[in-house]
Amino acid sequence: MHILVFGRTGQVARALQDLMAAKPDGALASTLTFLSREEVDLTDPQACSDAIIARAPDAVINAAAYTGVDAAETDTDQAHKVNAEAPSAMARACASQDIPFVTISTDYVFDGSGTAPWSPDDSPQPLGVYGYSKLAGEKAVRAAGGRFAILRTSWVFSAYGQNFVKTMLRLAETRDSLTIVGDQIGGPTAAADIAAACLRLAQCLAADPDRAGLYHFSGTPDVSWADFAREIFRQAGVSCMVTPISSADYPTVAKRPLNSRMECELTAQTFQIERPDWTISLAHVLKQLEQA
């Protein structure tokens, strides 16, 4: 199965490349081709659908996105193009070819109220432009129909790019104590686990279009950012004291949801993908960083 992936340098795209490299020929049952921003810019939705038609893949994974949550507040047009119009064009092209389309969305489509895990049936109510742009993308992908899967995930970390794990390790090089937000709760999710889930979804949708839909996928257990930081330091053997603070004491341009817990039961039932234990995935990432 030939899978075309939008994105080459992002966390999930790099994790997909790792999966390919780790598996001997044939074991992945898929060949992946990655499209960089230089090859196809997602601000040009027509170029996205043209690339799909021209390359005639068996499935498409969209691992590219405008992920600057704060920057999006003032860069609305760009965020909307990349997160809504581009996936819309990709989904329509895939539906026209009757091939699976897997795209990734976010917990930021929710307003973070309450403490119950969000189910895929709950009504989204984003707090900022980034969440709105991703939600607009979800709606357009659903409207396109076909063999689509939208995989909402949260708190992505890996050995690549910018993420919380790397930020914590960098800060701890010069600090012996940190104040970290303790009232936002969610499931940290390794890019490697998301990559494996995306592949499985693409392969399942190729066999069975009835499994098309919206799914949640996040690491377990749910924790606060402060708890996440403590576990990073514990596993890395770094001595750095973590004091939890409230979101109100750490103002950001875009408001963040307090409750990012996600109900992932439908994903488990439909694809036999369980919530990964992020503490185990974290150990792999720390090892990867150590070897880099």
Ligand SMILES: NC(=O)C1=CN([C@@H]2O[C@H](COP(=O)(O)OP(=O)(O)OC[C@H]3O[C@@H](n4cnc5c(N)ncnc54)[C@H](O)[C@@H]3O)[C@@H](O)[C@H]2O)C=CC1
């Ligand atoms: N990073 C996180 O904590 C979370 C991410 N997500 C979603 O997961 C998915 C993957 O996220 P990450 O791998 O962390 O993202 P990332 O920020 O590491 O990578 C994004 C990729 O998109 C590409 N890109 C951005 N603008 C582009 C454009 N105009 N044209 C072509 N390519 C462009 C970048 O070059 C990069 O390769 C995204 O859909 C994101 O919205 C969901 C929840 C949390």
